[in-house]
Amino acid sequence: MKTVGKVLLIPALCFMFMGCSNKEPVDKKEQETPITFSQEEQNFEIIYMYDEMQEYIDTVREKTGKSNETVFIEKVFEPFKKKSHMEDLSIRYVFDPSSEVDKLGESIKELEKNKDMTNRIIKEALLKSAKELPGEDKKYIIMPANPEDTFTVEQMGGVSGFVLSEDVIVLQLSPSMQEDMLKYTVAHEYHHLMAEESNRGMIRTILGGVVLEGKADAxxxxIYPKIQAPWQKPMTPEEKERVIAEITELRYSDDMKYYEKLRKGNSSKGIPQWANYKIGYEIVQSYRKNHPEVSIGRWTSMHEAEIIAGSDFEKITAYE
Known part of the structure; x- marks a missing residue:
């Protein structure tokens, strides 16, 4: 996924919280302390926002007359901005408050039951990732997936994520999440953070986004060679040819709607779903095969044109 405002954002959405009314009851649940750990000099935080989401649910149920969005901003989004240190963040860019609060509440109950397992998986994936590619301190903010977001449940293994800044990731989890996809997504998103860390301020194009996703998947x-993401099913030769032609035409555009069409696919053009991920992964793996001496850190920081030029897809950026 990617940095808000700088890169092409992958699926985001969703939210919830636990116990509390505006009357501040005596038995109000204290906010959970972030989970912290380290890999040598690199520090990590895992921050859950299940409580804030439950408070959103409880307040909506009280029928205060406020809109769901107003309640969400007050109970979830404002605390989120403080915890992420993104005070200027716009809710319109990253979140869509759910109106299905009963389903949200059930999701939170299930996610709470599995929190120990979730912690173990995230910690394992981060430590493995940091061992391969160390960097600066990172923070993972965990939120329940919006029950209206069937895409995450049906096609993403119950896990989705996006980069908020060069040191903050947001993960959105469904109770149906697959352990393997959680591991894989944590590593994938970690690489996005490291790519942003090594290329601060880089302006992204569609071609840059394609290679960025390919790097994260590679x-x-x-880290997890036996795990296959949903989008890694190989393309047919015909599909690959059409995808290459499409990204060659759009390569220097920074228009998000074209990038989103690559992700969704276009049957009229013979372009499969996840085309941006599929071709990006092939490009980066081709580069790595051709240049096995290049370290992970080195190709992580490389410009997309250099990666493509050193792969078997050099015609994408070749001059006509």
Whole structure:
């Protein structure tokens, strides 16, 4: 996924919280302390926002007359901005408050039951990732997936994520999440953070986004070689040819709607779903095969044109 405002954002959405009314009851649940750990000099935080989401649910149920969005901003989004240190963040860019509060509440109950397992998986994936590619301190903010977001449940293994800044990731989890996809997504998103850390301020194009996703998948596959993401099913030769033609035409555009069409696919053009991920992964793996001496850190920081030029897909950026 990617940095808000700088890169092409992958699926985001969703939210919830636990116990509390505006009357501040005596038995109000204290906010959970972030989970912290380290890999040598690199520090990590895992921050859950299940409580804030439950408070959103409880307040909506009280029928205060406020809109769901107003309640969400007050109970979830404002605390989120403080915890992420993104005070200027716009809710319109990253979140869509759910109106299905009963389903949200059930999701939180299930996620709470599995929190120990979730912690173990995230910690394991981060430590493995940091061992391969160390960097600066990172923070993972965990939120329940919006029950209206069937895409995450049905096609993402119950896990989705996006980069908020060069040191903050947001993960959105469904009770149906698959352990393997959680591991893989943590590693994938970690690489996005490291790519942003090594290329601060880089302006992204569609071609840059394609290679960025390819790098993240190549890295996650290095950490977890036996896990296959939903989008890694190989393309047919015909599909690959059409996808290459499409990204060659759009390569220097920074228009998000074209990038989103690559992700969704276009049957009229013979372009499969996840085309940006599929071709990006092939490009980066081709580069790595051709240049096995290049370290993970080196190709992580490389410009997309250099990666493509050193792969078997050099015609994408070749001059006509």
């Amino acid at each position: 890295f996650a596959h290095t």
